[in-house]
C-alpha cells in the first residue's frame with residue numbers, strides 16, 4: 165500500500181463524537197440545526213413504491229440469513245450486475261495518475277496527498293479580500309473587518325479561468341461559498357452563547373467569497389490577488405434581487421422591503437454550479453436554523469415541512485428579521501438558488517424563485533438539445549426529493565444579457581425512480597420527471613405557480629416523487645450527459661421503507677445513482693437509472709463499486725460533492741461523514757464510470773481531522789486539484805492551514821505536482 169505524503173503529519177487527537185448521520189455533533193448543530201436529531205420533515209404519505217421490489221428484497225434477505233440482513237444491509241447477497249453492452253470497455257488505458265493514499269485515521273491533523281504531489285493554502289478564513297480589509301487577527305475581529313475578509317467554512321468552489329487557453333491559463337477567479345460558522349472555534353472567548361456583536365460577525369462570515377487568483381506555471385500553486393479588481397465579499401447584508409414567479413408575492417414582503425423583491429443576504433450556501441454564460445450558482449441549504457420560530461403560528465404546517473421549528477442561533481438579538489414573530493415573511497426569502505456574476509463585482513446577485521424553494525444543496529446546468537438550460541437540484545433532507553428545472557428560453561452563445569434571464573422562467577419537475585425488481589441482478593429501473601409547473605401553469609391542485617415555487621416541498625408531496633436518502637450534488641458528466649446524484653446517507657430509513665433506488669435500511673454510508681435521460685436530452689421527461697456505488701467498507705458484502713473487484717478499492721463513506729475532471733467518465737467524489745462511519749478522515753476519491761477501471765475507487769487526498777472535503781475542482785490535464793477544507797478541527801482541534809494561528813481557518817487548498 166502506498167504511503168501518504170509525510171511532509172506535515174501532526175498531532176493525534178481524540179476521535180470525534182459522531183451523530184447518527186456520521187458527522188460530528190458540532191457540525192450537526194451549527195450547519196444543519198441538528199437536522200438528523202429532529203423529526204423527519206417529510207410526513208407526506210407518498211408510498212414507498214416498490215412493493216414488488218420489497219418482496220424481492222425480503223425474499224433475498226430470508227435466503228441469506230434474514231433478520232440481520234434486513235435490519236442492516238437488505239441486499240447483502242445480491243449478484244453482481246451484468247455488464248450492459250453500452251458499458252463494455254471503450255478504452256484500454258488504466259486510469260492511473262496518482263498512487264491512491266490509504267485511509268487516514270480520523271484523528272490525524274494533516275492534509276494528506278499522494279506521493280508526487282504537494283499542497284498549499286490558496287485563501288483561508290479572514291484573509292483580506294476587499295480593499296482596505298485588515299489582515300486576519302483572531303483577537304481583534306470586528307463586523308467591518310469580516311465584511312471585507314474571506315468568509316468562514318468554504319464549501320462549493322469554482323475556478324473560472326481567464327482567456328481562451330483552457331487549463332494553461334495562469335489567471336482566473338475563484339468563487340467559494342461560506343456555508344456556516346463555528347462560533348466555538350471562531351471566538352477565543354466563546355462562552356456558549358452568542359453576543360449581538362458575535363452574531364453580526366457570524367453574519368458577515370456567511371455568504372460567498374470571490375477572489376482573483378494567479379499561478380506561475382503548472383508546478384506552482386494558485387495564489388490569490390489581494391488587490392484583484394473582481395474581489396468581492398457577499399454576506400448577510402448584501403442586496404439580492406428576487407426574480408421569477410414568487411418575486412413580489414405578498415408573503416415575500418417585509419417591513420424593510422415592501423416590494424418583496426429585495427433581500428439582504430444569502431445563508432447556508434452549500435454546493436453550487438457554473439453556468440455556460442459565466443455565472444455561478446449557489447444553493448441556500450439549511451436556512452431554517454437561523455430563524456427563531458418560538459411562538460410562530462404554523463396552521464398549514466409550512467414551517468414544519470421546512471424544519472423551521474427551532475429557537476434560531478441568537479441572531480434575532482442583532483437583527484429582528486430573524487425572529488418569525490417580529491418578521492414572519494423574512495424566512496420565505498431564503499431557501500433559493502442564487503446566481504452571482506463573478507466578473508462584475510458591482511452586479512446585484514439574484515435569487516431565482518423559478519427553481520423552487522427547499523434545502524438546496526446546489527444546482528448544475530446542462531443545455532438541452534434545443535438549447536434550453538436545465539438545472540439539476542437536490543433537496544438535502546432525509547426522505548426528500550431530486551428536482552429539475554427547464555428554462556423557457558434558449559441559451560444564446562455570447563449573449564450574456566439574454567442568458568442572465570434563463571433561470572427566471574421555466575418548468576419545474578420532481579423525480580420518481582421506479583425499480584424493475586432485483587431479479588435482473590441490478591439495482592436499476594426507469595424514472596420520470598413529474599411536472600409541478602409547465603408552461604407557466606401549476607400542475608399542483610390548489611396551489612398557484614408562485615405558491616409552488618415558495619412551498620415546493622409541499623407541492624411535490626402531492627405528486628408522488630421518490631423519497632431519497634438525502635440528495636446532495638446532482639451533476640451531469642459534461643462528456644456523456646449521464647447524471648450522477650450523491651445520496652449521502654439516511655439512517656432513519658427503516659426496512660419497510662426501502663426501495664430499489666434507496667435499497668439500504670439505516671443507510672449510514674450513502675450511495676450514488678447514475679441516470680441517462682431519454683434520447684440523451686437533458687430536457688427529456690423520462691430516464692433510466694442504476695446504482696453505481698453503494699458506499700462503505702468494500703469488505704462489507706453489502707457495498708457495491710460498479711461491479712469492480714472490491715479487493716482493489718478503498719473504503720468511502722457519505723458521498724457529498726461530485727465533480728468531473730475534464731476526461732470522459734472521471735467521476736470524483738468528496739465525502740462528509742467518514743469520521744463517524746469509517747473512523748477515517750473525509751477525503752476526495754476518483755471513481756471512473758466507464759472503461760476497464762469502472763468502479764475502481766481510489767483515494768486522492770484526505771482533509772484534516774474534523775474537516776469535510778468540499779467543492780473539488782479538478783483539472784486532470786495538469787494534475788491540479790482544488791478543494792475546500794471545511795470546519796477543520798470541528799469537535800476537536802486542528803492547526804489547518806498550519807500558519808501558526810491559534811484557531812483553525814477553513815479555506816481553499818490547492819494540490820499540485822511536486823517539483824522534481
Ligand code: FEO
Pocket residue numbers: 343434435449525544636
Ligand atoms: Fe451542506 Fe448538503 O451539505
Ligand code: CA
Pocket residue numbers: 583584585586587588589590591592593664
Ligand atoms: Ca433491477
Ligand code: CA
Pocket residue numbers: 434435525636724725740
Ligand atoms: Ca454538501
